[in-house]
Amino acid sequence: MLIAYAHLHSCDGDPQGARHLWITPAGSAHSVHSDSMHAEDAAIWAQDADLLPPQARGLFTERLLGVGGRSAAWLVECRLPGSSNITWAGDNPPSRLALKVPLKSLRSAPPLRSAQRELHAMLPLVHEYMVRPWGLVRTAQGQTGLLLEACTAGSLGQLQRSAGTLSPGECVTALTPVAQALNHLHERGAAHGDVTAANILLTPEGRPALGDLGDTVLLGMDAVYGTSEDDVHALASVTWSCLTGREPDAADRRVPLQSLVPEATDELTELIEVALSPYPTERPLAREFASELYESAPAEPLNLLPAVDDHALTELPTVLPGGRPSRRTDGLWHRLVRRMRRRR
Secondary structure, eight states: OOOOOOSOOOOOOOTTOSOOOOOOOTTOOSSSOGGGSOGGGHHHHHTSGGGOOOOBTTEEEEEEEEEOSSEEEEEEEESOTTOTTEEESSSSOOSEEEEEEEOSSOSSSOOSSOHHHHHHHHGGGOOTTBOOEEEEEEOTTSOEEEEEOOOOSOBHHHHHHHHSOOOHHHHHHHHHHHHHHHHHHHHTTEEOOOOOGGGEEEOTTOOEEEOOOTTOEETTSOGGGOOHHHHHHHHHHHHHHHHHSSOOOOTTTOOOHHHHOTTOOHHHHHHHHHHTOSSGGGSOOHHHHHHHHHHHSOOOOOOOTTTOOHHHHTTOOOBOTTSOBOHHHHHHHHHHHHHHHHTO
16 A cells, blocks of 8 residues: 655656556546556557657757647656746756647637647645646747656546446545645635536645646636636535445436445535536535545555556555555655644
8 A cells, every 4th residue: 555645746667658548637628638548558549740859959868758638748847947048937847847848730619729829827826735847948949848847646537447436445545635726716716617627736745736737717707718606516416426436426317425335424525416506506605615625534654556657656655565655655644634624
């Protein structure tokens, strides 16, 4: 078993490795989610002329991280942070980052924003449980790429597929921070608009970060782009799916959650049902969802072992024989729980 959580870090990797970790950083995937692909498919995708490794002065491209309908993400090492083609948006960036570059042949609807506008939209919304933007880079191919924190342990969707289902306590660990991130967005007049398990990324320690912020919109815009109530409904749908292994049916056809998940408490069941209401005004606020989800079950660490590839495997914190975590990992876990408790 593996203990979850710490601050975001990237991982080392062989750029020629035969297996690749498929994640979906900001702005990727709608029609072609990386979570629907196996790691072995990466070598095939890498042969696509649209997915040749980007080249940029000061950056070394290590490996493909993910590909979606509108962009691809690559793990890069910044070797010359002072290069004139890199524009930083913050001090002391990590040495390894995710470089998101647009696809020349879009596989889904075009993005609402260019890389520059996306960066400027993301910066005021920075939060510890959202993928952090770090800057822009001009590539040798003439594209402008977005530099982001690298979440190299896949996504919640990938973990769910590998594990089948998550326990209520694991859902508390994975999704309470996401609800807190959504509350952060909503309090600043923005809505995410695409909350899915594929867009909830994980670090090797199991820390979630909400990605795909490229199309985050101001509340009050055309409802086609999403509302805060839609975000809460989507998060409840993700929670249901993680618990049961399947998407929730419409309210008039949905079986009681506790018939599928007997260990789900009454509080958890009621929270999800209300958040899935077809009437937006009946749904809780994101901060209420976070608080009530946290109280619904004791938080449990995430076991990432079945879901990650060889590149991330070496970074996973382990539990010693007998179930006792290492002192370092134990401290990380308890710091996470304290942070969630303070933010309720």
